[in-house]
Amino acid sequence: MTKPKVLISDSMDPNAARIFEERGCDVDVITGETPEQLMARIGEYDGLAIRSSTKVTQAILDAATNLKVIGRAGIGVDNVDIPAASSKGVVVMNTPFGNSITTAEHAIAMMFALARQIPEADASTQAGKWEKNRFMGVELTGKTLGLIGAGNIGGIVATRALGLKMKVVAFDPFLTADRAVEMGIEKVELDDLLARADFITLHTPLTDQTRNILSKENLAKTKQGVRIINCARGGLIDEAALKAALDSGHVAGAALDVFETEPAKESPLFGTPGFICTPHLGASTNEAQVNVALQVAEQMADYLVNGGVTNALNMPSLSAEEAPKLKPYMALAEQLGSLVGQLSHGNLTKIAIEVEGAAAKLNIKPITGAVLAGFMRRYSDTVNMVNAPFLAKERGLEVSEVRHEREGAFQTLVRVTVETEQGPKSVAGTLFGHNAPRLVEIFGIGMEAELTGDMLYIVNEDAPGFIGSVGTALGKAGLNIGTFQLGRRHAGGEAILLLTMDSEIPQPVLDDVCKLAGVKTVKALKF
Template identity: 60%
Template sequence: MAPKVLVSDKLSETAVQIFRDRGIDVDFLPDVGKDKEKLAEIIGQYDGLAIRSATKVTPTILDAATNLKVVGRAGIGTDNVDKDAASKKGVIVMNTPFGNMITTAEHAIAMMFAVARQLPEASASTHAGKWEKSKFMGVELTNKTLGVIGAGNIGGIVCDRARGLKMKVVAYDPFLSEEKAKKMQVEKVELDELLTRADFITLHVPFTEQTKNILSREALEKTKKGVRIINCARGGLVDEEALADLLKSGHVAGAAFDVFAVEPAKENVLFNLPNVVCTPHLGASTTEAQENVALQVADQMSNYLLDGAVENALNMPSMTAEEAKVMGPWVKLAGHLGGFIGQLTDEPIKAINILYDGVVADMNLPALNCAVVAGIMKKVNPDVNMVSAPVVAKERGIKISTTNQDKSGAFDGYIKVTIVTDERERSIGGTVFSDGKPRFIQIKGINIDAEVGEHMLYTTNEDVPGIIGTLGSIFGEAGVNIANFTLGRAAAGGEAIALLYVDAQVDATVLGKLADTGMFKQIKPMQFDVH
């Protein structure tokens, strides 16, 4: 059955057609996002929800979204989506951070020109019939120093455009390497140096605890006299009160703001100050950008619903369609290993340690970690998935650690999962054979070779004669066929294990008969999703 997607905001018809062309059943109801009661009433039918900013994805909506797997936001900002609630429900939240990069960068450059030449005030004056030619004395951009705070995707484009304008560019970005700075032909500097050297300062960072008020009063007071500040990134990056004071004193010559600490900004300390250019969050507002993000979100959601590819997700490691194809069997294996340990463990888990060896060590480990944790957590919550599992684990205070190493054994690659409780450590290892099928290869340090089946039985016992016969006869009497039978032991006469893959779920009667023999220390039926 084809996945079903609801488009609840105004996306372009071209984007809607992408869903149709990919074989996805799509309902285009561009006004339903504004009607929260109607949205809650119908959302349970859908696997995907494509939105802009009008639709509010609240816990109430998510509670009603019984089949929802993915929310796709055409644009960067996801303030209208409760990401914590979505994660707990196992719903991926995607955005489209690259669809409006050019548009936002161009807006920053336009704002820089506007504040340099006082264009809005000059325009308003001329419209009013005044001819105040001497009042609006501007400055050139050529040979001026532009300080770029945040030289990522959008900031990098601004750097490139500024160099084309013959500006000198200095950049502050803790993640910018010297090598990348040279390639971009910009000078990497610390923030304090940028403040003292820049004639224009433009911000291109997200709003986080680290970047909140990055241009504080203290920072602004370090800037050179006559500086002009441009913010087309996020509100809250600049202390607006302090900036207003410095504009009034003449220390700051001008400012151009597209974003504000409180939006919609119906009033603000920067409004109506001389040489302050303000726009209503227009950074992404071009015809091309709106079309680009709509097409991008349709592609991303289709790729996930049809191929399992995770792109630009905010609450799940990204995984391309190519990675999903290669990693598919390993993701399955990771889930099975977690499922095995989860079903065996009754006491609270304190830590999960995951070892990746060989070829798998070079794969997308965050995604594989999510699969392991989801397998373990399914015993606690059967509805848990790769999105919600890390949230459940964090709520329970479980520490997750990862180790990867070069090929060290007989297999090209394998995964070993160890859990730690107050009472014990328990581990299981597995690999993927060339046929793409996951196998269990080690339990409790004992080497085995076991195919993974939907219905399995795990037993531990002393290594004594009669185990195989006992298991075979009791299953035979019950009419349960054994598809695969694997034995292993630590040493002759020591601890031994058996893992049986059977054609039907092992019922309580069979388990009782096995227990009555007194031959088994542990008897555990297991279920695995092999489909």
Template identity: 60%
Template sequence: MAPKVLISDKLSPAAVQIFKDRGIEVDFQPDLGKDKDKLAEIIGEYDGLAIRSATKVTPKILENAHKLRVIGRAGIGTDNIDKDAASKKGVIVMNTPFGNMITTAEHAIAMMFAVARQIPEASASTHAGKWEKSKFMGVELTGKTLGVIGAGNIGSIVCDRARGLKMKVVAYDPFLSQERADKMGVEKVELDDLLARADFVTLHVPLTDQTRNILSRENLQKLKKGARIINCARGGLVDEAAAADLLQSGHLGGAAFDVFAEEPAKENPLFNLPNVVCTPHLGAATTEAQENVALQVAEQMSDYLLTGAVTNALNMPSVTAEEAKVMGPWLKLADHLGSFIGQMTDEPIKAINILYDGEVAEMNLDALNCSVVAGIMKRFHADVNMVSAPLVARERGVKIATTNQAQSGAFEGYVKVTVVTDKRERSIAGTVFSDGKPRFIQIKGINIDAEIGRHMLYTSNEDAPGIIGTLGNTMGSNGVNIANFTLGRKAAKGEAIALLYVDERVSDDVIGKLNATGMFRQVKPLEFDVA
């Protein structure tokens, strides 16, 4: 059955056509996002939800999203999506961070020109029939120093355009390497140095705990007298009240804001101040950008729903379509390993340690980690998946550690999962054979070769005669057919294990009969999703 996607905001007809061309059923209701009650009523019918900023994806809406697998935001900002609630529901949240890079960078440059030459005020004055030529004395950009805070995708484009304007560019970005700075033709500096030297400062960072009010009152006061600031990134990066005070005192020569701490911005201390240019969050508002992000979100959502490829997800590691094909059996193995550990562990888990050996160590380990953790956490939350599992583990205080190493044994690659509780450590390892089928190859340090089936039975005992006969007789006399029978032991008369692949779930009655023999330390029925 074809996946079904709801578009609840205004998206390009070309984006709608992409879904259709990929064989996805699409329901285009561009005004539905404004009616949250109606959206909550019908969301349960859909596998995907494509939105812009008008649709608010709240916990109430997600409660009813029983089939929903992915939310695609055409644009960068996802403040209108409750990402924690989506993650708990197991829904991937995607955005399109690259579709409006050029448009936003160009808007920042345009705002810099506007505040340098006081263009909006001069235009309004001229429209009013005045001819105040001497009032609007501007400054040139050529030769001036531009301080760029954040030299990522958009910031780097601004740097390039500013260099074309013959500006001296200094950049502050903790993640900017010297090699990258040299290639961009900018000087890498610390924030205080940037503030002391810049004639213009433009912001291009996300809003985080580290960047909130990065241009605080204290930092704004460090700017040279007459400096101008531009914010086309995110509201909350600048102390707007402090900026207003410093504009009125003359310390700042001007400011241009496209984003505000509270939006829609109906009131703001920056409004109606001289040489302050304000626009209503227009950074991405060009025909080209709106088309680009709509097409990108349609392609990304289609790829995920049809092939499992994950691109630009905020709560899930990215997985290309090629990776999804190669990693499919390994992802399934990771889930099985986690599921085995989860079903065998009754006490709270403190840590999960995952070892990747050989060829699998070169794969997308973030995605494999998510699959392992999802397998484990299903024991505690039946509806958990790769998206929600890391959040569930984090909420429980579980520490996750990963190690990868070159091939160290007979297998070209294998995965070993160890969980730590207050009482014990428990481990299991597995590999994928050339036929693409996952296998368990070690449990508690005991080597085995076990095919994985939907219904299985695990037993442990002291190595002694009669175990195989007891298991076979008990299964047979109770009508349980054994498809595969795997044995392993540490040493003669030491600890031994058995893993049976059976045709149906082993009943509590059969488990009771096995325990009654007194021959087993542990008897545990197991279930695996092998579809």
């Protein structure tokens, strides 16, 4: 039997090649090639192991006629065209937890550097100035650290900060009160964190919800003299607003390891008093580089030799026997999880996955994983069907699974219910023709709809002429409706309108729809 062949195209720990070989793969280590050189070579390989230098584009994938798996030694996969890989049947894996400790420690190091002005004091001293009275620092002991994001890395930062005798408050939609107590920290809303924190450190992915989470407006809400650290993702902070806040003295110091545009060869922040930065070094320790290299080699070899799937971003963890039956159910489950996640807010503490009829005879774990992956995707850019249950547990989200052998109104049904501060919210779906996912119920209202692409969700008072007014508002904006579905509790009561749109809906148009008579809620959805 021919051995799978793997190319390592970026520099990584040499033990990665050894693991590939020990587990039955042939491996070549060829780094530093141009895209054209890689395109000419990639067709002979089954696996491609990369870090951040190799850009896996559509053109590379078109040339990769035998490629089965791409393994990223690290978290971010911005350098991989995942939709193109999926369309080619190529599994994309990452190692989301291999450098967590390293990144957390870098955030702590940046916090110390800000508190004691270490970079400026070092430069001054080496210039022979001995400006002892110029560099008056602050202690960390007794100060309040605000965590924006209390997941894996944020949780590690919290333990270190508590060891330094700091008080830790955290804003994280998935952090429950019980989990916060276990961690020894206080769960707060974002405005409360901004008002109280002496230091703020960010540990959240970059999503539509977190982009510029430290905006000009939110920076103005922070305590006078706050110090800010970002070792997570560029784009979480409005860099121009941060520059203005540093210049005014409202923000005493800022330490960035990541920038909105990288490599950051120039920035208005460079040279600003109180600003320090590093070139995306969060994962740059010997230990972290060894960990992620070994993990990606183990994962890829297991997939190529045995068919095992771990930490895949575009494929669930499945055996060959289960996959054909479970694939349409997992598509349905992910859509339902995404729907309820996009529409539910506040302190989410519980999620229940119920399967009924034919679905109850299947392995429910991949279905649960798909629900959780869809549910948490708006909060995490690394979540997948494999690590979603771990992330849910880490955040204290209580997950329950229920089987109903009976058949109800549908031959097969999947229901997802989340416990919110306003009570339980539930959505349900079925399969048409055994493989076409369909929504059949949303928050107690019956509705049959396909969840796909850009959609518009509206809750309104049932009244004559409302559909026409919505169509008119969208038409004036040049937006075309693909399909629309209606549901209501009773005549004249609360109604739901779910529209499939041919393009993304701009915020001003959403604002206009919100102003229509009888509208209670408007939300743009994406699937």
